[in-house]
Amino acid sequence: MRGKYRVVVKNKRLHYEFEIKRNITIIKGDSATGKTTLINMIRQFANLGNSSGVDLMCDVPCRTLEGADWKIILRNISGNILFIDEENTFIRSEEFASEIKESDNYFVIITRENLYNLPYSVEEIYGLHSSGKYQNTKQIYQQMYRIYTDTAQIPVEPQTIVVEDSNSGYEFFKSIAEEQKISCRSAGGKTKLYSVLKKSNMDEEICVVADGAAIGAEMEKLYKLSQQYENIKLYLPESFEWIILRSGIITEKEISKILESPEDYIDSREFFSWERYFTRLLVQKTEGTPFKYQKSKLNPVYLHEKNKKQIVESMEGMKLYLHV
Structure with a gap:
């Protein structure tokens, strides 16, 4: 399943409206x-249709998934938006x-x-809010593509960079940090970010770089922590591969078209998270070229001064100075 879908659910008293564009969307909130x-x-609409007094409008079927038979039901339907309490x-x-x-x-x-078992995006975590009888969703963590903070000036000039993993992304930011004579270290995985930050020097401006496409469970x-300590800033692009694709150093028209509306290209059955799709896209688009990409080890071509500068300048939210 792929694409973006507008869902409207209403009766005489209430009206819910929102858009779904990824395989996993989270709605949070208190009682x-x-x-x-x-x-x-x-x-009610799934069971009784129009006689339920509920109107449900969407281009694909919407229904609930619940009960002891959830697995049997799930294996026998496709192309649905499934709501689970x-x-x-x-x-x-x-x-x-x-x-x-x-x-x-x-x-x-x-x-x-x-x-924690699900790789959901920080961009698809919502809360419900109401305006009279109108119920809508709002993003809990707004602008999380970029560094999020209520008080800090953007862009941020980090003194320490903490990268989620130890693959190509870490190698890239480590190179940048060494050039700027600032610290860069790997957390060794998204689940370890919190403990690494808690042990950090809170007198330094710290920028966390992690894959926003799959870090939803760790976000709260x-x-x-970033609200408690003003020196901690969160930079959460979709992934490092997304940063490279967005920078324009791989010149192909299809890439920019895909980045405009990824949901139209990413099949939810094939890709559990968008991060995996962007990795494959970059690998495919650079195969047989000097920019050949592999996640485990960074191709030195991405550290050539011109390419490095173009990638850094495409990153909104962080101010990094390169000697070019």
């Missing part, structure tokens, strides 16, 4: 914010993660918990 009501209305404890299981990885459906999961505690 009495309308989450359960939304699920009930979708269930947090009362269904299976959403926290590895089995559920394994099943939806192979599924040709989109999932909207309503939960107050962080689902990272965001709270």
